[in-house]
Amino acid sequence: MESQLEALTIIFTEVYYWITVVLMFLIHVGFCIYEVGASRKKHMLHTLMKNTMLIPLVTVTFYYFGWWIYWAFQSGPGITGGLISAPWATPWSELMGTHMGGAPVQAGLSGDDTMAWARINGVFWAAFLLFSWTAASIVSGAVIERIRSGAFWILAILIGSFCWILDAAWGWSENGWMVQKLGYHDAYASGVIHAIAGGFALGVLCHLGARIGKFAADGTPRTIRPHNPWLVTVGLFLIYTGFWGFYVACNIPILDIGEAAGMDGSFFSTTNIYLTPTSTSAITFNFLMSLSGGLMVGYLVSKGDPFWTYSLGLAGVIGASAGNDLYHPIQAMLIGGGAAVVAYKMHHWVERRFRIDDAVGAVAVHGYAGFYGVVIAGFMLWGYPSSMHADYAVITPWGQFLGAVIMFFVLGFIPGYVAAGILQAMGRLRVPMEVELAGLDIGENDEMARDVAAVVAAEREAAKQYS
Numbered sequence: 001m002e003s004q005l006e007a008l009t010i011i012f013t014e015v016y017y018w019i020t021v022v023l024m025f026l027i028h029v030g031f032c033i034y035e036v037g038a039s040r041k042k043h044m045l046h047t048l049m050k051n052t053m054l055i056p057l058v059t060v061t062f063y064y065f066g067w068w069i070y071w072a073f074q075s076g077p078g079i080t081g082g083l084i085s086a087p088w089a090t091p092w093s094e095l096m097g098t099h100m101g102g103a104p105v106q107a108g109l110s111g112d113d114t115m116a117w118a119r120i121n122g123v124f125w126a127a128f129l130l131f132s133w134t135a136a137s138i139v140s141g142a143v144i145e146r147i148r149s150g151a152f153w154i155l156a157i158l159i160g161s162f163c164w165i166l167d168a169a170w171g172w173s174e175n176g177w178m179v180q181k182l183g184y185h186d187a188y189a190s191g192v193i194h195a196i197a198g199g200f201a202l203g204v205l206c207h208l209g210a211r212i213g214k215f216a217a218d219g220t221p222r223t224i225r226p227h228n229p230w231l232v233t234v235g236l237f238l239i240y241t242g243f244w245g246f247y248v249a250c251n252i253p254i255l256d257i258g259e260a261a262g263m264d265g266s267f268f269s270t271t272n273i274y275l276t277p278t279s280t281s282a283i284t285f286n287f288l289m290s291l292s293g294g295l296m297v298g299y300l301v302s303k304g305d306p307f308w309t310y311s312l313g314l315a316g317v318i319g320a321s322a323g324n325d326l327y328h329p330i331q332a333m334l335i336g337g338g339a340a341v342v343a344y345k346m347h348h349w350v351e352r353r354f355r356i357d358d359a360v361g362a363v364a365v366h367g368y369a370g371f372y373g374v375v376i377a378g379f380m381l382w383g384y385p386s387s388m389h390a391d392y393a394v395i396t397p398w399g400q401f402l403g404a405v406i407m408f409f410v411l412g413f414i415p416g417y418v419a420a421g422i423l424q425a426m427g428r429l430r431v432p433m434e435v436e437l438a439g440l441d442i443g444e445n446d447e448m449a450r451d452v453a454a455v456v457a458a459e460r461e462a463a464k465q466y467s
Contacts, residue, residue: 009254010119016253017123023245024130026238028055031137034235035144037228038360042439043145044227050149054136057153058160062129064091066161070128073169080177088117095121127249128168131193132160134246138197139416141360143204145211146436151423158419159200167196167411171403174275174387183386183393184403187272188250188283188321190373191407198367199412202356207420208429210357212436221351224359229306236310240291243317247283247324257388274387278325286332290320293336301344311361312340315369319343322377322400326384335376339369367408374404 032051039047071086087108088095094106101118103111136156143152171178172192178184186192215221226232251270257277258267269277294316295309302308319339320332327335347364350356358364378400386392393399423429431440 010116013253014119014123017120017127017249020245020249021123021126021130024127024134024242024249027130027242027246028133028137030235030238030240030242031134031141032235033231033238035137035141035360037231037233037235038141038226039144040224040227040439042441044441046149046440047140047144050144050147050152051137051140053149053153054140054156054160055133057157058132058136059129061157061161062132062165063096063125066132066165067096067125067128069162070165070169070173073166074173074176076170076177080180088113088121096125128165130249131168131189131246132164135164135193135197135200136160138194138362138366139201139204142201142358142362143208144359145440146430147204147208148428148431151420151429154423155200155204155416155419158415159197163200163411163415164193164196167407168192171407172273174273174389178403178406179274179386180389180392182399182403183395184399185274185377185381185384185386185395186322186374186403187274187278187325188247190318190320190322190370190377191404194318194321194366194370195374195404195407196370196412198363198365198370199408200416201358202363202367203413203416203418204420205356205358205363206417207424210355211359212433214357215355219352219355221355221357226307232307233310236314239314240317243314244287247287247321248280251278251280251283272325276325276385276388282326283324285329286320286324286327287317289329289333290316290324290336290339292316293333293338294319294340297337297340298344301341308344308361311365312344315339315343315365318366319369319373319376321370322373323381326381331380335373335380338376339372342372343369367412371404371408374407375401 032048035047035051036044068086068089071089072083074084075081077083085108087093087106090096093109094104095109095114095117099114099118101114104114136159139155139159140152170176171184171186172189173179176184211224213222214224250273252273252275253270254268255271255275256266256268257271257275258265270279272278291313295313298309298312298316302312316336316339319342320327320335324332343361343364346368347358347361350363351358356363375397378395378397381395382397384395386395420429
């Protein structure tokens with residue numbers, strides 16, 4: 001009976017993560033629709049294809065090295081230890097392909113490895129991969145209408161298959177050094193996904209520059225409105241929907257934590273990524289309450305602007321995500337409302353002060369709200385254990401603040417700034433002015449330009465016959 005229960009638990013976990021991957025795919029669908037709606041018509045196809053092609057590029061690179069980084073770099077390396085052996089996460093591993101368990105063939109694998117990883121490795125890898133897509137898509141929205149496709153794809157690989165998964169190894173794993181030494185807690189990735197992607201996007205924007213016509217001669221920003229508010233609305237609602245899968249994928253569905261918690265006997269629970277207990281009911285309460293707080297405050301601070309109301313609803317969820325495994329629902333609502341204020345005010349201050357053209361407010365909604373969310377969790381959860389290990393640091397305001405700095409600046413802003421600077425020095429970051437004015441759909445696609453010219457010529461010839 002024990003073996004049957006174990007088998008059912010493994011199969012349930014496999015199906016559980018597969019469902020979360022399907023739901024999280026809606027996040028990427030939402031980003032594509034949202035960014036196309038936010039772009040002007042002459043840039044729509046470029047925006048769509050830029051965001052579409054990150055899927056295969058990040059997927060393949062994440063398979064080759066991203067998954068291994070998550071497991072191998074949890075100690076830094078060099079902070080609490082060296083590289084950690086993770087033979088199940090190397091691309092040549094028998095467990096990175098079709099496998100039904102049984103005795104391992106590959107050196108370095110044990111029977112316990114094949115039993116644990118044979119069925120769940122692919123779906124667990126895919127859940128993390130969808131987080132990688134999300135990180136890259138956040139950057140994508142900020143840089144629309146003027147970045148070269150190739151430059152964006154290089155940046156997408158950098159953040160999707162290296163920077164974000166490195167920060168996950170450090171601060172979003174049971175044994176990450178930030179959890180051990182700082183007591184870092186970020187249950188649903190306020191910092192691990194959102195702050196790092198926002199910081200990375202800000203670093204890129206510093207080199208990329210503003211869209212033509214965004215700022216008046218005196219520095220006053222002009223509003224470049226979405227060409228299709230309905231697509232923006234549908235896209236954001238799909239992101240909300242996919243966020244359910246995101247939240248659930250951040251949990252482990254069923255785990256016996258009785259022994260780790262010092263209990264006599266078994267205690268089965270849903271746990272977060274740190275293996276501390278929570279429940280699906282808790283995150284359901286808190287997701288909806290933080291979304292509601294963000295939407296209500298977003299409506300007030302933006303004076304009913306639909307674009308910002310929807311975006312700040314998302315900021316509300318992001319701001320509360322670090323502690324939504326433990327917050328009371330009313331706390332989640334208030335923290336979500338605070339995140340909306342931070343994101344909205346910071347966006348417009350940075351835009352005016354530094355002439356940063358963040359086309360969709362991605363740096364604000366994800367970066368500033370995520371940074372705030374990590375820091376506020378340090379005060380709200382002060383003294384809580386960061387993991388099931390009694391010798392690890394507890395959650396503190398200073399540990400969370402330092403963690404937020406590492407996420408936003410060290411692993412986000414600095415790599416984005418350096419990589420974009422190199423691409424700019426090579427003349428490969430931004431499209432030429434004439435291409436931007438004509439529209440990236442035609443300017444970056446010679447075949448499309450020829451098709452358009454041929455159709456226009458045919459129309460003129462046909463018109464002559466009726467004149």
